Amino acid sequence: MTTVDIASARPRLRPGRWLTGIVLALVVLRIAWFLVDNPRFEWSVVGEYLFDPNVLKGLGMSLLLTVLGMTLGSLLGVVLAAGQLSDFAPVRWASTGYVGLFRGIPPLVQLIFWYNLAYLAPTIAGWDTNDLITPLTAAIIGLSLHEAAYMAEIVRAGILAVDPGQRDAAKAMGFGAAQTFTRVVLPQAMRVIIPPTGSQFISLLKGTSLVSVIAMADLLHSVQVIYNVTYKVVPMLLVACVWYLVVVTVLSLGQQRLERHFGQGHQL
Amino acid sequence: MKPVLQAVRVRKRFGDHQALDGVDLSVEEGEVVVVIGPSGSGKSTLVRCLHQLTPIDGGAMYLDGELLGHAVHRGHLRPLSEAAITKQRRRMGMVFQQFHLFPHWTVLRNLTEAPVRVHGVAPAAARDRALALLERVGLGERANAYPRQLSGGQQQRVAIARALATDPRIMFFDEPTSALDPELVDEVLAVMRDLARSGMTMVVVTHEMAFAREVADRCVFMDRGRIVETGPPAQIFGAPRSPRLRAFLSRFTGPSEVPLDA
Ligand SMILES: Nc1ncnc2c1ncn2[C@@H]1O[C@H](COP(=O)(O)OP(=O)(O)O)[C@@H](O)[C@H]1O
Ligand SMILES: [Mg+2]
Numbered sequence: 001m002t003t004v005d006i007a008s009a010r011p012r013l014r015p016g017r018w019l020t021g022i023v024l025a026l027v028v029l030r031i032a033w034f035l036v037d038n039p040r041f042e043w044s045v046v047g048e049y050l051f052d053p054n055v056l057k058g059l060g061m062s063l064l065l066t067v068l069g070m071t072l073g074s075l076l077g078v079v080l081a082a083g084q085l086s087d088f089a090p091v092r093w094a095s096t097g098y099v100g101l102f103r104g105i106p107p108l109v110q111l112i113f114w115y116n117l118a119y120l121a122p123t124i125a126g127w128d129t130n131d132l133i134t135p136l137t138a139a140i141i142g143l144s145l146h147e148a149a150y151m152a153e154i155v156r157a158g159i160l161a162v163d164p165g166q167r168d169a170a171k172a173m174g175f176g177a178a179q180t181f182t183r184v185v186l187p188q189a190m191r192v193i194i195p196p197t198g199s200q201f202i203s204l205l206k207g208t209s210l211v212s213v214i215a216m217a218d219l220l221h222s223v224q225v226i227y228n229v230t231y232k233v234v235p236m237l238l239v240a241c242v243w244y245l246v247v248v249t250v251l252s253l254g255q256q257r258l259e260r261h262f263g264q265g266h267q268l
Numbered sequence: 269m270k271p272v273l274q275a276v277r278v279r280k281r282f283g284d285h286q287a288l289d290g291v292d293l294s295v296e297e298g299e300v301v302v303v304i305g306p307s308g309s310g311k312s313t314l315v316r317c318l319h320q321l322t323p324i325d326g327g328a329m330y331l332d333g334e335l336l337g338h339a340v341h342r343g344h345l346r347p348l349s350e351a352a353i354t355k356q357r358r359r360m361g362m363v364f365q366q367f368h369l370f371p372h373w374t375v376l377r378n379l380t381e382a383p384v385r386v387h388g389v390a391p392a393a394a395r396d397r398a399l400a401l402l403e404r405v406g407l408g409e410r411a412n413a414y415p416r417q418l419s420g421g422q423q424q425r426v427a428i429a430r431a432l433a434t435d436p437r438i439m440f441f442d443e444p445t446s447a448l449d450p451e452l453v454d455e456v457l458a459v460m461r462d463l464a465r466s467g468m469t470m471v472v473v474t475h476e477m478a479f480a481r482e483v484a485d486r487c488v489f490m491d492r493g494r495i496v497e498t499g500p501p502a503q504i505f506g507a508p509r510s511p512r513l514r515a516f517l518s519r520f521t522g523p524s525e526v527p528l529d530a
Contacts, residue, residue: 163368166370168321169364170370172357173382173386173431174354174357174382175354175385176350176386177354179385183381183385184370265414266371266416
């Protein structure tokens with residue numbers, strides 16, 4: 001019998017993969033050529049306006065609203081998630097009711113509602129509502145409250161994914177309820193919480209464009225203002241797209257780092 | 269002598285199942301009590317109740333003479349706050365069947381976190397103590413590993429060291445070797461044997477009958493939520509009185525070895 005050693009085998013022939021690779025390369029080349037060759041994209045205009053002060057101001061506003069909305073929304077979301085899992089029924093009902101309500105109402109309607117709050121409540125605790133509710137505060141409140149409802153569901157799923165034995169062990173080691181939650185349960189829940197939170201962050205970034213209805217100048221609004229004057233619609237929209245893509249890319253890198261951090265001890 | 273732990277007519281119900289049906293148990297200082305009994309007889313429920321991980325429905329439990337879980341407040345007996353119960357729990361240690369080490373922390377941090385955050389021990393002192401404990405359970409070199417990088421037997425030894433790190437008055441073990449591959453059981457039992465010899469007060473639920481015979485000061489046989497028989501291991505294994513205990517033991521040793529005439 002001849003001696004066979006599969007270590008000397010050649011790679012398997014995979015013609016299907018070659019074909020797929022070639023087709024994909026052709027599609028990418030065609031799209032790239034479309035972008036470069038078509039004069040209507042007006043790439044020179046894109047370059048001219050990319051760092052336009054008004055565009056940068058709009059970008060800054062979009063980032064500010066995203067970061068604030070995400071931070072406040074996440075904090076409130078964690079509280080709501082804990083509330084939904086509380087063993088005290090009224091707290092559970094209130095949290096679940098909040099999530100149901102604020103997930104169900106379109107964010108656009110929420111923004112308009114907060115912006116026009118003075119119509120329903122002219123004063124709040126003795127303060128003139130119109131002094132409290134500026135376009136900025138209305139945008140922050142609206143986006144945060146909306147975001148909190150989504151984050152509550154994400155955090156709740158993350159908490160439920162943690163082995164209940166971990167809670168037992170934390171209690172057994174003498175950790176109180178708060179320490180058990182913040183030191184043992186939440187850090188482990190983060191592995192499940194982070195990926196969908198990254199998607200939330202991105203959709204909130206794009207969702208900030210809604211605030212233009214209450215006279216806030218976000219990134220998309222700022223390019224609209226420009227093309228309403230210059231009629232350079234396509235290149236100005238490309239300016240906005242470039243910035244959205246830059247921010248999203250940076251964010252994805254940050255997300256990868258966070259995932260690695262909270263994955264510590266779980267790799268095996 | 270005053271018992272470290274005392275349970276009086278402890279009752280616990282899950283739905284319409286009476287998991288503990290009036291359990292009396294008293295554990296002296298330095299005593300090793302081994303709890304045996306068939307699956308579902310309430311052994312886990314008993315240690316979880318004693319450790320106040322599960323609230324009881326009736327009866328009373330005392331740690332060093334102090335009533336656990338309740339106190340008289342404004343003339344009436346009322347449940348303690350969760351914070352007050354946590355404080356009582358800090359004087360007891362628990363080792364679980366499934367280890368339940370904290371996977372996001374290194375072995376060392378598993379041992380230091382509770383002493384530092386809960387008992388206010390200085391980090392350097394907690395670290396020294398943790399390393400000494402790891403040395404004692406034979407894992408001095410694995411301080412910086414994560415739990416998932418260890419074998420089951422090693423994880424359980426870390427879990428024992430973790431429970432010891434807070435200097436408990438009494439330690440509970442709920443089937444500490446039942447989740448282990450057979451060849452890893454002995455290393456864990458060796459650590460527990462060493463602990464028992466050092467004078468630790470222990471309540472051990474186990475199916476390791478040889479270990480029970482050798483290490484127990486007293487054996488307790490549970491069935492259907494009750495303590496059916498209790499006594500020194502020589503009596504429990506050598507001269508079991510109740511038919512249920514005899515039937516239970518026959519599953520381990522084979523019927524021929526159990527005297528039927530006792
Ligand atoms: N959290 C729980 N909810 C409902 N039933 C439970 C719970 N824990 C234990 N039981 C029931 O109580 C009985 C005793 O369980 P357990 O104490 O785990 O027995 P053992 O540890 O002796 O095998 C079993 O019938 C079990 O199904
Ligand atoms: Mg059990």
